[in-house]
Amino acid sequence: MEDRLKKEIDGIIEKHEGNHGALLGMLEDIQKNNPHNYLPEESLLYLAEKTKTPPSRIYGIITFYSFFSLVPEGRHCISICRGTACHTKGSKKLLDYIRENYRFENDTGGDAKLFITTEDRNLTLKTVAxxxxxxxxxxxEVDGKIYGGVNINMLKDILKQIEGKQK
Ligand code: FES
Structure with a gap:
């Protein structure tokens, strides 16, 4: 593991140590600092060692909170709500539109807890409850920003903006 990364994690530990919910805050910061918005295994093992926390406890936290990820995201991320209210208002159409127009790796077809990334790694598509x-x-949600009342035309504009940012 690179010294730079170790130093970064040391700084995060120092910032949160002694606080209520310190481990959760540390994990959030490690993920936020990662350019692909995920928690690499080597970072987690280093965190476990430095904070003398059993790795099983760390993995327990990560799997409990849906915003943590153990796999890298694409450069952009779209999360589509599949809750009842959003389903009734057409969220499935939005999801299907993206799936039909981009080539995703490992798309097995289900909607629940979806986490798929395009082959060019530009876009990750997720579903949330x-x-x-x-x-x-x-x-x-697009790159951390929430959009409401989304229809296909709005989605097309958002996707165009994302494609523009790729270049
Ligand atoms: S169902 Fe609650 S935000 Fe979509």
Whole structure:
């Protein structure tokens, strides 16, 4: 593991040590600092060693919270809500549109807990159970920004912007 990465994690540990929910904060920062927004195994093992925490406890936290990821994301990420309110307002159509227009690796066809990335690694597509913004259904999140009342035309514009950023 690179010294630079070790130093970065040391800094994160120092920042959170002694705080309530320290481990959760440390994991959030490690993921946020990763350019592919995930938690690499080597970082987790280093964190476990430095904080004297059993790796099983760390993995327990990661698997409990859906915003943690153990696999790298593409350069852009779209999460589509598949909760009841969003489903009723057409979120499935949004999901299908993206799936039909991009080539994804490992797409086995299901919708629940979807996490797929395009072959060019530009776009990750995820599904979530509910953003807690049901009044704005259908809701999607694009690179951390929430959009409500999304229709196909809005989605096309968002995808165009993402493709523009790739170049
Ligand atoms: S069901 Fe989509 S935000 Fe709640």
């Amino acid at each position: 509910c953003f807690g913004q049901c009044a704005m259904a259908p809701v999607i």
